[in-house]
Amino acid sequence: xxxxxxxxxxxxxxxxxxIMVSTIVVLIVFLLLFILYPLLMLLIDSFIVNGxxxxxxxxxxxxxxxxxxxxxxxxxxGFIVGICSTAIxxxxxxxxxxxxxxxxxxxxxxxxxxxxxxxxxxxxLSLSMIMxxxxxxxxxxxxxHIYDSDIYGLKGIAIVQILTFFPVCYMMMKGLLKNIDPSLxxxxxxxxxxxxxxxxxxxFPLLLPGLGNSFLVTFIESVADFANPMMIGGSYDTLATxxxxxxxxxYDSTGAAAMxxxxxxxxxxxxxIQKYYLESKTAxxxxxxxxxxxMLIEDKSVTRPLTFLCGLVAVFVLLMYIMVPFGxxxxxxxxxxxxxxxxxxxxxxxxGLEAFRDSFVLSxxxxxxxxxxxxxxxxxxxxxxxKAKGFIEFVSMLAMAVPGTVLGIGYIRGYANGLFRTGxxxxxxxxxxxxxxxxxxxxxxxxxxSGISALRQIDKSIEESAYDMGANSAKxxxxxxLxxxxxxxxxxxxxxxxxxxxxxxxxxxxxxxxxxxxTCQINEQAEKGNYGVACxxxxxxxxxxYSAVLIMNLIIKHFGTSRxxxxxxx
Amino acid sequence: xxxxxKGVRLDHISxxxxxxxxKKPFYAxxxxxxxxxxxxxxxxxxxxxxxxxxxxxMIAGFESPDEGEIYIGGEAVNDLTPNKRDTAMxxxxxxxLPHINVxxxxxxxxKLRKFPKDEIREKVLNILKLVEMDGMEARMTNQLSGGQQQxxxxxRALVLEPGVLLFDEPLSNLDAKLRVTMRxxxxxxxxxxxxxxxxxxxxxxxxxxxxxxxxxMSKGHMEQMGSPREVYYKxxxxxxxxxIGEANFIxxxxxxKHDGKADIDVFGAKLTVLDYSKxxxxxEATLVIRPEAVKLADSGQIGGEVSLSTFMGSYQYxxxxxxxxxxxxxxxxxxxxxxxxxxxxxxLDFDPSGVYIL
Numbered sequence: 001x002x003x004x005x006x007x008x009x010x011x012x013x014x015x016x017x018x019i020m021v022s023t024i025v026v027l028i029v030f031l032l033l034f035i036l037y038p039l040l041m042l043l044i045d046s047f048i049v050n051g052x053x054x055x056x057x058x059x060x061x062x063x064x065x066x067x068x069x070x071x072x073x074x075x076x077x078g079f080i081v082g083i084c085s086t087a088i089x090x091x092x093x094x095x096x097x098x099x100x101x102x103x104x105x106x107x108x109x110x111x112x113x114x115x116x117x118x119x120x121x122x123x124x125l126s127l128s129m130i131m132x133x134x135x136x137x138x139x140x141x142x143x144x145h146i147y148d149s150d151i152y153g154l155k156g157i158a159i160v161q162i163l164t165f166f167p168v169c170y171m172m173m174k175g176l177l178k179n180i181d182p183s184l185x186x187x188x189x190x191x192x193x194x195x196x197x198x199x200x201x202x203x204f205p206l207l208l209p210g211l212g213n214s215f216l217v218t219f220i221e222s223v224a225d226f227a228n229p230m231m232i233g234g235s236y237d238t239l240a241t242x243x244x245x246x247x248x249x250x251y252d253s254t255g256a257a258a259m260x261x262x263x264x265x266x267x268x269x270x271x272x273i274q275k276y277y278l279e280s281k282t283a284x285x286x287x288x289x290x291x292x293x294x295m296l297i298e299d300k301s302v303t304r305p306l307t308f309l310c311g312l313v314a315v316f317v318l319l320m321y322i323m324v325p326f327g328x329x330x331x332x333x334x335x336x337x338x339x340x341x342x343x344x345x346x347x348x349x350x351x352g353l354e355a356f357r358d359s360f361v362l363s364x365x366x367x368x369x370x371x372x373x374x375x376x377x378x379x380x381x382x383x384x385x386x387k388a389k390g391f392i393e394f395v396s397m398l399a400m401a402v403p404g405t406v407l408g409i410g411y412i413r414g415y416a417n418g419l420f421r422t423g424x425x426x427x428x429x430x431x432x433x434x435x436x437x438x439x440x441x442x443x444x445x446x447x448x449x450s451g452i453s454a455l456r457q458i459d460k461s462i463e464e465s466a467y468d469m470g471a472n473s474a475k476x477x478x479x480x481x482l483x484x485x486x487x488x489x490x491x492x493x494x495x496x497x498x499x500x501x502x503x504x505x506x507x508x509x510x511x512x513x514x515x516x517x518x519t520c521q522i523n524e525q526a527e528k529g530n531y532g533v534a535c536x537x538x539x540x541x542x543x544x545x546y547s548a549v550l551i552m553n554l555i556i557k558h559f560g561t562s563r564x565x566x567x568x569x570x
Numbered sequence: 571x572x573x574x575x576k577g578v579r580l581d582h583i584s585x586x587x588x589x590x591x592x593k594k595p596f597y598a599x600x601x602x603x604x605x606x607x608x609x610x611x612x613x614x615x616x617x618x619x620x621x622x623x624x625x626x627x628m629i630a631g632f633e634s635p636d637e638g639e640i641y642i643g644g645e646a647v648n649d650l651t652p653n654k655r656d657t658a659m660x661x662x663x664x665x666x667l668p669h670i671n672v673x674x675x676x677x678x679x680x681k682l683r684k685f686p687k688d689e690i691r692e693k694v695l696n697i698l699k700l701v702e703m704d705g706m707e708a709r710m711t712n713q714l715s716g717g718q719q720q721x722x723x724x725x726r727a728l729v730l731e732p733g734v735l736l737f738d739e740p741l742s743n744l745d746a747k748l749r750v751t752m753r754x755x756x757x758x759x760x761x762x763x764x765x766x767x768x769x770x771x772x773x774x775x776x777x778x779x780x781x782x783x784x785x786x787m788s789k790g791h792m793e794q795m796g797s798p799r800e801v802y803y804k805x806x807x808x809x810x811x812x813x814i815g816e817a818n819f820i821x822x823x824x825x826x827k828h829d830g831k832a833d834i835d836v837f838g839a840k841l842t843v844l845d846y847s848k849x850x851x852x853x854e855a856t857l858v859i860r861p862e863a864v865k866l867a868d869s870g871q872i873g874g875e876v877s878l879s880t881f882m883g884s885y886q887y888x889x890x891x892x893x894x895x896x897x898x899x900x901x902x903x904x905x906x907x908x909x910x911x912x913x914x915x916x917x918l919d920f921d922p923s924g925v926y927i928l
Contacts, residue, residue, distance in 0.1 A: 006585065009634035012649040465665035468630055469679035469730060470653045480676075483669045 014386055019474040023376060028388055030373075031395045034441050037419070038410025039264065039402065045413050046258035049504045061258045064274070065348035070242040071262065071307040074223050077154065080220040084366055086211055088313060089164065089169025095306050106307060109314045114167040116321055118495075121502040121519055123227035124538050127526060128323035130232060131535075136333050138323075152234025160228050165221050165316055169214040176210040177203075182294040195302065216274040220267050224403030227519075231526055240405045240505065247409065247509060257413055260406040271401030304441035324542065327535030338346035343532035350533065355516040356540065362432055363500035367438035370496035373440065373490055374447030379481055381448075382455040384473070386553045400445035404505025407441065410512055430512045436517040438507055439500035446499070447492040450467040454488035455481070486556060487556050493551040498545045575608035575632050575766050576643030576656060576733030578629060581767070584637035585624050585790075600790040601637070606768070608643075611760055613769040613777040616787035617813070621715050622770045625787075629768060631655045632846035643733050658727035659736040666711040672698070672722050678702055679730045697729040700759060717748045724756065728763065735760070737769040741776060746848065749773075753780050773812050786810050804846060810926055818897045820857040822927060824849045832927055837893040840872035844926035855927040861900040863920055866890065866910050870917030876910045890916060900922045
């Protein structure tokens with residue numbers, strides 16, 4: 001009785017829409033094949049030996065001193081980076097939202113600093129860190145005359161990761177702070193609290209779940225990061241690098257699979273806490289919109305130290321990025337600072353052009369697929385009711401918690417010999433196709449998340465009205481939904497492109513000599529100590545990604561009619 | 571203008587939802603039967619949460635009934651999706667497509683139906699004229715006022731010449747004055763095109779002004795269906811009497827029933843009033859008196875002390891304390907009448923043949 005007839009009718013209506021049904025089926029197959037199946041293979045590899053359940057592989061891996069060390073290293077690093085990034089992010093956000101800034105310069109600086117990590121390849125900061133503070137560092141050697149500077153190890157990774165990840169925390173905190181109703185703080189101030197007491201008794205407690213959220217997000221990012229520990233880690237191995245070395249150095253892919261399961265469990269648990277516990281708490285404490293404009297702090301004893309601190313960090317980050325093109329233009333870093341183009345010439349001689357072509361083409365193909373796929377997923381998740389919806393949403397978000405290295409190992413184990421080692425689909429292994437799929441899977445969660453938040457802003461009845469006037473789901477999606485979120489679609493497109501062209505962690509395990517990728521080239525050159533060439537690659541790469549973002553902004557500015565609409569809604 | 575006016579029949583319709591907190595199923599709509607004639611204007615009226623919008627959305631096809639069958643123009647439509655049903659809906663938020671202009675909004679459904687270009691143009695311009703929006707075709711919808719958006723939403727629904735037109739609280743986002751203008755407009759246009767319309771609102775004066783028939787809903791079931799006059803003068807229940815207009819409810823004793831009338835005892839006074847009650851002789855009943863059906867006088871059978879007297883412009887508003895209960899009185903246009911002040915003694919003055927017990 002209860003709900004039975006309506007469930008039956010909903011089912012009938014659902015199947016009356018063949019385009020939607022087939023889209024959902026394709027989507028589910030895609031998610032199963034390229035996200036769940038590789039992870040399942042890792043589990044099978046690490047728990048099943050010769051067809052029976054066994055913990056032998058785990059025992060073997062756990063007995064490795066190297067692995068145990070890497071495990072603690074990863075946690076220590078994650079904690080440090082999580083806490084510091086959140087703190088710096090909070091500082092930046094607080095200054096932006098609460099403090100009256102004298103000049104626009106600092107605001108622009110903030111904008112730039114928060115965008116740079118988005119457009120730059122993951123290990124660029126490591127590169128410039130080495131060039132600034134390494135053995136031939138411009139600061140350590142040339143300015144301070146320290147000849148045995150050791151920036152490699154925990155110190156180096158931590159600094160680099162903090163500088164890479166804090167902008168994400170800053171953006172998260174900014175959103176939260178803007179949602180705090182100023183009258184709450186004014187009320188406490190009115191009751192006699194000092195500014196510091198207001199912060200500790202009102203602002204901070206309200207932010208607490210958000211801070212936890214930001215900490216966990218950064219923690220996951222740090223733990224999953226492969227490129228920076230690889231480049232600046234020295235002997236400080238993390239799980240991600242250990243897994244990589246286990247495959248490429250020790251040729252032990254079952255051992256790597258077991259290690260991947262450990263790393264995956266770590267990130268997935270953190271992800272689940274973050275997603276299902278903290279996120280709902282944040283939403284519960286900070287719901288309302290600010291009722292009116294906030295009175296900005298003008299007190300010099302507050303503004304001066306805060307802006308000074310922020311300015312310092314921002315300038316430092318900028319300095320790091322400026323290092324990269326210079327690194328490519330100086331003759332011999334640390335010794336001979338005369339300008340030269342020889343690193344660029346060397347880059348092009350060493351098949352640099354092929355690398356750019358391959359990276360560009362693969363990313364160019366995968367970006368639209370990712371953008372469209374994530375918009376379709378968001379549309380289905382936000383606007384439609386069907387049984388597999390929870391599954392689709394969960395799996396596409398789960399991909400966020402899967403470190404690239406883990407995914408790479410999963411693909412090796414899952415596709416090198418075909419599906420379940422039967423040879424089916426084994427022909428995609430080692431091709432460009434699997435690289436494209438990896439790119440898509442790696443960028444899908446970010447795209448889906450922003451798609452979902454864009455779609456939630458659109459009044460449900462707008463799509464219902466089109467449906468009511470006779471459009472089917474596919475028509476509603478193409479004629480109403482997509483045009484309304486075209487800004488979000490476009491930025492998803494560019495983000496996917498940028499993420500793909502700068503990706504390294506998963507693809508480095510899957511790429512074959514047939515394809516040259518810029519990021520792998522940078523990694524290789526840096527490992528060989530050819531920082532000049534590495535910088536030349538990185539410079540061109542940043543130019544590509546930066547122009548992609550610029551073009552996107554231009555298009556949105558001139559053709560983005562939906563902007564006015566979204567603002568009106570909000 | 572409509573190709574074919576269609577009737578709507580709801581046959582024992584129920585909708586069950588699950589309470590989000592307790593996880594217990596409950597009836598959002600319970601066993602609603604309704605037979606609308608083609609061309610009729612029916613309003614579903616009730617407080618929020620009474621199930622009126624759910625019924626409308628079931629007719630449109632956005633929700634599916636758990637029991638019963640819906641017929642549009644004699645055809646069972648339960649398993650048809652909204653895009654396959656011969657209905658057009660005017661949404662509370664208007665739901666105009668914000669990325670295209672007025673013309674394209676109105677033309678949207680026609681394009682889906684693959685009408686030739688010229689015909690689309692002609693139909694759109696005609697319908698925009700009907701809703702007095704001619705000349706605005708090129709405007710974007712966010713450049714329109716609320717009332718104009720309302721007109722476009724109406725035009726967009728009308729142009730499809732649907733068998734049934736559905737309205738989901740279409741005026742609730744407008745200011746009070748515009749609401750009155752627009753409801754007259756909607757009624758005028760509906761009469762002109764002669765279309766069947768189902769209208770949902772929680773505003774009783776809107777319902778009265780616009781409908782052929784009103785259905786009063788409460789907690790998922792139909793309390794009463796009837797013309798505005800019927801539901802006002804002959805409410806089927808206390809809920810209806812209370813929801814439509816203002817009413818005083820005074821406990822009385824029913825002494826004798828005789829051919830549709832009843833002799834009652836109210837605060838010791840003996841009266842003969844209309845009897846709509848199910849009470850037995852000697853039992854308890856409730857006397858319903860509309861505030862505007864009663865005045866104050868210096869003498870009479872039921873008396874008390876004035877506890878509130880407020881000048882409201884078009885009427886003087888009183889409360890009279892009678893037998894421990896306050897009775898509301900609205901004395902319209904009291905220009906040349908005595909004004910009672912708080913503390914004065916006064917009596918209720920009304921025509922017993924115009925009031926009734928429930």
